[in-house]
Amino acid sequence: MEKKELQYIHSFEEYVNEFINALIAYSPKLISAIFILIIGLYGIRLINRMVKKIMLKNEFDPTLSRFLASSLLWALRLLLFITVISRLGIESSSFVAILGAAGLAVGLSLQGSLSNFAGGVLIILFKPFRVGDSIEAQGVAGTVNEIQIFTTKLLTSNNQTIFIPNGILSNGIIIxxxxxxxxxxxxxxxxxxxxxxxxxxxxxMKVMTNHPKVLKNPLPAVSVKNLTDTSIVLAIQPWAKNADFSSMSSDILEQCKDAFDKAGVSIQPYTIEASK
Incomplete structure (x- = not known):
């Protein structure tokens, strides 16, 4: 073997020996970091379950419970990550500084998403609506199916799913x-x-009084709303529970039409309408 090749082999063996020695010297930190990671993940899972049980026992709002549990989960994971890299010998202060700078850059590029996140927090805290409520906002109406961190999911009466960003939703008019x-x-x-x-x-009044879904309290009412050039506009105002509202409104219109026909009352065909 040539002298040059022997030098390469000798250098390679030195590198391997140095690597093995460094690995042996570093192994306690590596093993302890892996141990902390495993115990930490198990502990986080246990804490998350305990928090959920406590909130369920104390009858916390389901949306708020999910939000708090999710926030706590990610906060604990971040804390565990910093602990593990610190154990590996990486300065946590330097990492936090890098993380802060990266967070600022990401925050500037995701201002809209941060606005939606803040809107989601406001909705969860102040509760202008809950899951299952029927609302109207931003020109659409539907039942609240889910309140997510960045968007709120509505389900319309014709089974369409609408996602509204929480930023504009929390700053707009909500019915x-x-x-x-x-x-x-x-x-x-x-x-x-x-x-x-x-x-x-x-x-x-007879139609509304006889309808089983029309509430007796508050009392239903009927009055003259307007006198136009061609017709007498009659306002009909029955009350119903939320679950019965749509069917009751449809029934009252249909039964009033039948009753008017039997009594010989003429209806102007182009102005029959119902509120949303």
Missing amino acids: NYSLQGVRRADLVFSLSYDTNIKTAKDIV
Whole structure:
């Protein structure tokens, strides 16, 4: 073998020996870091389960419980990560500085997402609506299916899923139809001027009084809303529980139409409508 090749072999053996020695010297830190990681992950899982059980026992709001549990989970994971890299010999102060700089850069590039996150926190804390509530916001209406960190998921009456960013949702007007437990329908009939107003009102009141889903308290009401050039506009206002609202509104319109037909009351065909 040539002298040069022998030198290469000798150098390689030195590198291998140095690597093995360094690995042996570093192995206690590596083993302890792996041990801390395993115990830490198990502990985080245990703490997360305990927190969920405590919140469930104390009847915390489900949305708030999920948010707090998720936030605690990621906070503990971050703390564990810093502990592990510190055990490996990496200065945690330097890492925190790097993480802060990276966080600032990411924050500047994700201002919209941070706004949505802040909006999600506000919604969870102040509870303008809950999961299962029927709301109207940003020009759409539906039932709240899920409140996520960045978006709120609505399910419309025709089974469409709508995602609204929490930032604009928390800063806009929200109509919560479920908050009070009952709703009033604002139904409208336009009748011919040949109609006797008292007779028409009596017919409507009878229909509402006999309907099982119309509440007796608050009392239903019927009144003249307007007198246009072509018709008498009658306002019909029955109350119902949220779950019965849609079916009750439809029934009242149908039954009033049938009752008007039997009584010979003429309806203007182009102005029958119901509120949303």
